[in-house]
Amino acid sequence: MNKEQIFVLAYFGKGKIVPRIFFWKGKVIKVEKLTYSWKTVDEGGIKIHFSIISGSFYYHLLYSLSSSRWYLIDVESTVI
Amino acid sequence: MIWWTHLDMDSFFASVEIASRPYYKDSPLAVGGNEYSRTVVASASYKAREYGIKSGMPLYEALNRCPHLVIVNPDIEKYISISKDIFGLVENLAGNILPYSIDECFFYSKSKDDIISKSLYIKRIIKEKFKITASCGIADKKIVAKIASDEKKPDGFFVVEDSLKYIREKDVGDVPGIGRKLKKKLNSLGIYYVKQIDDIPFTILRKHFKQYSYFLKEIATLKISDNIFVYDEVKSVGNTHTFEKDTFKKEEILSYISIISQHMEQRLLEDFFEGNKLTVTFRYSNFQTFTKQKKLERYIYSSEEIFDESSKIFDSVNLVMPLRLVGVSLGGIRKRGVYGSLPFFENEKDCRLKECLNSIKREFGESSIIKLRDLYVSDRKIKGRRIINRTGDLV
Numbered sequence: 001m002n003k004e005q006i007f008v009l010a011y012f013g014k015g016k017i018v019p020r021i022f023f024w025k026g027k028v029i030k031v032e033k034l035t036y037s038w039k040t041v042d043e044g045g046i047k048i049h050f051s052i053i054s055g056s057f058y059y060h061l062l063y064s065l066s067s068s069r070w071y072l073i074d075v076e077s078t079v080i
Numbered sequence: 081m082i083w084w085t086h087l088d089m090d091s092f093f094a095s096v097e098i099a100s101r102p103y104y105k106d107s108p109l110a111v112g113g114n115e116y117s118r119t120v121v122a123s124a125s126y127k128a129r130e131y132g133i134k135s136g137m138p139l140y141e142a143l144n145r146c147p148h149l150v151i152v153n154p155d156i157e158k159y160i161s162i163s164k165d166i167f168g169l170v171e172n173l174a175g176n177i178l179p180y181s182i183d184e185c186f187f188y189s190k191s192k193d194d195i196i197s198k199s200l201y202i203k204r205i206i207k208e209k210f211k212i213t214a215s216c217g218i219a220d221k222k223i224v225a226k227i228a229s230d231e232k233k234p235d236g237f238f239v240v241e242d243s244l245k246y247i248r249e250k251d252v253g254d255v256p257g258i259g260r261k262l263k264k265k266l267n268s269l270g271i272y273y274v275k276q277i278d279d280i281p282f283t284i285l286r287k288h289f290k291q292y293s294y295f296l297k298e299i300a301t302l303k304i305s306d307n308i309f310v311y312d313e314v315k316s317v318g319n320t321h322t323f324e325k326d327t328f329k330k331e332e333i334l335s336y337i338s339i340i341s342q343h344m345e346q347r348l349l350e351d352f353f354e355g356n357k358l359t360v361t362f363r364y365s366n367f368q369t370f371t372k373q374k375k376l377e378r379y380i381y382s383s384e385e386i387f388d389e390s391s392k393i394f395d396s397v398n399l400v401m402p403l404r405l406v407g408v409s410l411g412g413i414r415k416r417g418v419y420g421s422l423p424f425f426e427n428e429k430d431c432r433l434k435e436c437l438n439s440i441k442r443e444f445g446e447s448s449i450i451k452l453r454d455l456y457v458s459d460r461k462i463k464g465r466r467i468i469n470r471t472g473d474l475v
Contacts, residue, residue: 039161040157058103
């Protein structure tokens with residue numbers, strides 16, 4: 001999927017950024033488990049990636065430090 | 081005495097993906113392209129390895145062995161990021177680090193007890209923080225530490241007390257630096273274990289293995305420098321491309337040769353390299369592979385020169401079957417500028433053109449301006465767009 005800008009409620013503090021809730025396709029999605037996070041750098045600056053599980057879905061979220069915007073990168077079902 | 085640890089992350093790419101997506105924990109997983117592409121397995125989880133799947137295996141073969149294999153597309157930026165974080169952690173905790181690849185590094189200490197405690201601690205922190213496992217091999221020789229890290233994988237820990245005794249009992253194929261071909265040649269002489277290398281007189285080794293005979297002798301006696309893994313001398317710079325579908329089309333093949341040439345130029349410019357041995361590799365649809373090599377009269381590094389020379393080689397080849405893969409590599413590498421002051425570009429006009437192209441790319445993105453000969457490749461990525469090909473016909 002293409003990256004899609006989304007709104008996220010997140011905790012910023014103690015040198016950490018922790019997404020808590022995000023809004024996508026008219027739904028409120030609660031972050032149940034933050035499984036992984038990593039950093040990448042490109043011409044647009046530092047991006048922080050988050051692997052999240054909520055319900056039976058996996059979400060890949062991205063936060064751009066330079067623009068303070070959140071994006072949804074990928075969604076997949078956790079049901080194998 | 082210096083003690084070395086070789087730290088090797090277990091099936092790194094696959095482990096990172098399982099850590100991100102824990103619901104795949106019990107499934108066989110491989111990192112690679114999608115099942116319809118013709119890529120190979122970059123990393124296989126230990127569950128996948130139970131089916132005989134390993135790195136470098138074509139994906140279709142992996143799927144034949146395990147039809148329910150989970151395939152995850154590689155995210156190389158993610159792996160680089162995690163690798164940097166892990167290496168940063170190792171450097172902080174061990175006080176030194178010698179990265180060897182994206183998922184392997186060495187560190188050292190003057191005390192055996194110190195290296196053992198540091199290694200165990202680093203392993204534990206990696207597991208806690210990154211949710212992946214790593215294996216450690218410890219020895220007083222770097223090459224032995226590297227072999228030892230494979231001993232108890234995954235999540236292994238192995239200390240070699242007597243390096244010489246240990247390596248002499250090893251199969252020659254276990255030694256880093258002895259590849260498939262060299263192993264086969266050694267086996268054909270009746271050499272299966274490292275200790276057997278000593279049984280062969282050096283003159284015979286020299287006759288069969290030329291300059292490699294010194295390395296073999298050093299391995300067998302372990303009188304080998306620990307610097308062998310520090311500097312990897314670059315012998316060639318190149319790349320290959322596997323076509324989505326086997327092709328006979330000259331424009332398509334040349335387009336990819338052009339793109340490979342541009343990637344090569346980037347690498348050659350970054351490292352101030354130039355070379356004079358150009359090799360073009362062709363692989364037919366039946367996997368039959370052949371190369372054509374040309375020794376150039378001058379050293380080259382620009383994409384234009386690489387493309388021109390590669391095209392000449394390509395023109396001299398009569399393809400009898402569609403191609404599956406094409407590759408270009410430049411050998412005879414040396415540092416540019418060391419052997420006389422060469423202008424950065426051949427002439428001022430070229431220089432201005434390059435600057436102009438680069439500024440457009442910087443402003444509008446890498447694919448905003450492309451060479452006409454690359455249109456074939458670009459067009460395949462932009463579905464349905466009509467373009468004019470190299471000969472001026474509408475495609």
